Amino acid sequence: MDWFGRAKISFTHHTSPLTLQQKDGTTTDLLKVCEQATPPCQLNPLLFNGHVQTMWTVVKEHGPQIYYRRKIFDSDHKLYAGTFTVDFVTEPHQDFEEKLPPRTAYFSEQDFANLPSDDSKPMLIVLHGLSGGSHEIYLRHAILPLVESGKWEICVVNSRGCANSAVTSGLFFNARATWDIRQVVKWARQNFPNRPLFGVGFSLGANILTNYVGEEGEGCLLKGAVAVGNPFNLDVTNRALRRTHLGRLYQRVMGSNMKKLVANHKETVLKYTNLDYDRIQNITYLNEFDREVQTVTWGYPTEDAYYRDASSCDAVLGIRIPFMALSAADDPIAVEEAIPYQEIKQNPYTVLCLTSLGGHLSWFELGGGRWHTRPICNFLNKMAFDIDLDAIKPDACDKFDSQFRTHFDPVQRKLQILDLNQ
DSSP states (O other): OOGGGEEOEEEEEOSSOOEEEBTTSOEEEHHHHHHHHOOOEEOOTTSOSHHHHHHGGGSOOOOOOOEEEEEEEEOOOSSSOSEEEEEEEESOOSOOOTTSSTTEEEOOHHHHHTOOOOOOOOEEEEEOOTTOOTTOHHHHHHHHHHHHHTOOEEEEEEOTTOTTOOOSSSOOOOTTOOHHHHHHHHHHHHHOTTSOEEEEEETHHHHHHHHHHHHHGGGOOOSEEEEESOOOOHHHHHHHHHTSHHHHHHHHHHHHHHHHHHHHTHHHHHHHOOOOHHHHHTOOSHHHHHHHTHHHHHOOSSHHHHHHHHOOTTGGGGOOSOEEEEEETTOSSSOGGGSOHHHHHHOTTEEEEEESSOTTTTOBOTTSOBTTHHHHHHHHHHHHHTBOGGGOOOOOSOOOBOTTSOBOOTTOOSSOOOOTTO
16 A cells, blocks of 8 residues: 555566666666656655546646747648647747737747757657647646756647647547657757757657657657656557546546537538538547547547557557656556556566556646656656767667568558558
């Protein structure tokens, strides 16, 4: 039993974690870095389990004051056209836009054109959770120490239609929508050639980030990543939510949030898609939303087929950069049974840090602080400033061949993108 909010912490890892060279000439490994980054987990004892921790998020504190400038990106994907937005952390300003989230304004064309730099400051690219955005409190808590240090540049990639962004092609997002984060990472590498790039994802954003990093394999342009509250196996999490009363309550809340998201873009949905808007507005649960939207948009026969294909549990095997997963065993949404323990144990590039308490993206401490801030920032700072990143030479993901000439590809998806030129 976890007394008075003192959570147990465990680490799952390969028997021989990735060896890392430090800038002082000494050697360490990925497990030691994750262990050193993770402080004791003392949470608010009044929020004594995952449900109470998670439900406490409805108490809307103001949270840290993070300021952003927004840029609208045109998608460079040949099929998934349209636009998406990226919010860049900036110095405090007062020229807020009424239609944007708090403390957010658009870049001027000149200011954005002046962004490219030869500096070597580390840059963090963040992905938020389902129907969220750069304004989310858990996200602002997580990046605040990095912002205050002045040593990092940070941006948040908003999923299409989220955070008061427009949907301009009829395409929203799905749990394996890696094309926008891929474009932003490539853009960052081109415009900031000397900056080491890192990624952090939360919940659905953690699933997308894990898929992205796995898909990129040894060619990934990120130097490290953290996945927080990742549901990993969406089929398992969906079934877990549907079998309990409280689980169905979470499904109802998430379904309601997605209905509102579609309603905010009603005109675009009716103009560009073959979705049944009225049926969408009559759904109750998240899985019903996915049945009406994800299956129709992407061609999956059922929402369960979508969940299986969009899950990131297999993608863990393809990861070839230092990767830390941060989860809570009592998370009622990204449930523990969905964590791919065996896959993590097989990959020396991955370490799972599991706390016995914390809920879903919660980890509330006495006084309102959020514990997850510290292991995230400690890991990123250790990687960015202490580890010799150039010394990491990732091996190819080619060890899943058998004597019978079979090959397992951990990121091969069932959904195939058809070549329109054929």
